[in-house]
Amino acid sequence: MTFRKISIIGTGLIGGSIALSLKQSKGYDFIITGFDIDPSSLDIALELGAINKKANSIEEAVNDADVVFLCTPIKEILQQIHIVSKHAKSGTIITDVGSVKKIVLKEAEKIKNDVYFIGGHPMAGSERKGISSADPFLFENAVYVLCPNFNVPIKVVNEFIELIKLTGANIILLDPEIHDGIAGYISHLPQLIAVLLVNTVGSMGTDYLSLSGGGFKDLTRIASSQFEIWHDIISFNREKIIEALDNFINGLSKYREIIKSNKIGELKPEFDNAFKLRNEIPSSRKGFLNVLHDVFIMVEDKPGVLSKISTALYEGGLNIKDIELLRVREGIGGTFRLSFGSENEAKKATEIISKLGYKIFTR
Incomplete structure (x- = not known):
């Protein structure tokens, strides 16, 4: 890989997470320069080790950069594409992380031909924001969509793919x-x-929200996201969002009519189909690629349990691709989901963990 000098424009959650992820990549010594309109974000990024140095301007940040990540709201990305391309050296790759791609790629067609633009969208995030919430593992097993501009040679695309894979x-x-x-x-x-x-439940009074359980909280977690980011996303993808809303509203109207007519049985095929489709989405990955294989472990609430299991798996030569605490009751225990890269690894993990005396099952 020929990339060494990386610039991050916008050192928030996504930009900071990309920087931290690249920084921890073994065998690579990236020099990462950051720029943000918020000086305190740059200070924290430097303190966390996400960047090597701060820049006072976009022009300074992209000077001599091999790759430039635009990690700002879409409206800003559309402007920054031109600033960066104007000051970038020949052969520099410019990429973004915006959630809408068509308008960004259209704008990128206007830049000079001696730099390359590859649109990007890491389909992972958090309801939290800011560099303080940056996570080097944010993109682990997540889908990262790339949309190369028409003039980008396949060799350049492939090399950039290798860089993103490091996340x-x-x-x-x-x-x-x-x-x-x-x-x-x-x-x-x-x-x-x-x-x-x-908002619908909240409008009924605080008693309604105070009684909400895990299902409601899981379903509405992303409601805490920041409107500043979503303003541009909704604005620039209005056509597709309206289409999706129309289809969803039609579905709601259908359900309302079924319930109003007291034909509840007609909802059974809907539930059955949703069950089938939902189970086809692997819970062990973010996105829709590279299926992982799950192992579920029921453990007691005791100190060192997870360490004992992970040590045994490490000694068995197994690499845990993903881990999740599914449910827990304090003082009693809980269930962990461990994910592995192959069916054989999952079977081997089952054997190792079973020998430790833990109840285990697969799916």
């Missing part, structure tokens, strides 16, 4: 318009539904 993400190449359509349904529509659901 732990799974790469998929998509046409920008196809990306925006999919994102409208699986990302932008759920955001609006979560916001409306919280």
Whole structure:
């Protein structure tokens, strides 16, 4: 890989997480320069070790950079593309992390031909914001969509893919318009539904929200996302979002009519189909690529349990791809989900963990 000098424009959650992820990549010595309109964000990024140095301007940040990540709201990205391309050296790759791709790629067609633009969308995030919430493992097993501009040689694309793989993400190449359509349904529509659901329940009074359980909280977690980011996303993907909303509203109207007519049995096929489709989405990955194999472990609430299990798996030569605490009751115990890269690894893990005396099952 020929890349060494990386610039991050916008050292918030996504930009900071990309920087931290690249910084921890073994065998590489990236020099990362950061620029942000918020000086305190740069200070924290430097303190965390996400960047090597701070820049006072975009022009300074991209000077001599091999790769430039634009990690700002889409409206700013559309402006920064031109600033960066004007001051970047020949052969520099410019990429973004915006949730809408068609308008960004259209704007990138206007830049000079001796730099390359590869649109990007890491399909991972958090309701939190800011460099303080940056996580080097944010993109682990997440889908990272790439939309190269028409003039980017395949050799350059492949080399950039190798760089992104260092974040732990799974790469998929998509046409920008196809990306925006999919994102409208699986990302932008759920955001609006979560916001409306919280506001609908909240309008009934605080007693309603105070009684909400884990299901409601899981369903509405993203309602805490910042509108400043979503303003541009909704604005620039209006057509696809309206299409998704129309289809969802039609579905709600259908359900309302079924319930109003007291034909509840007609909802059974809907539940059955949703169950089938939902189970086809692997819980062990973020996105829709590279299926992982799950092992579920029931453990007692005792200190050192997870360490004991992970040590045994390490000694058995196994690498845990993903881990999640599914449920827990303090003082009693809980269930962990461990994910592995192959069926054989999952079987071997089952054998190792069973010998430790823990109840285990697979799916």
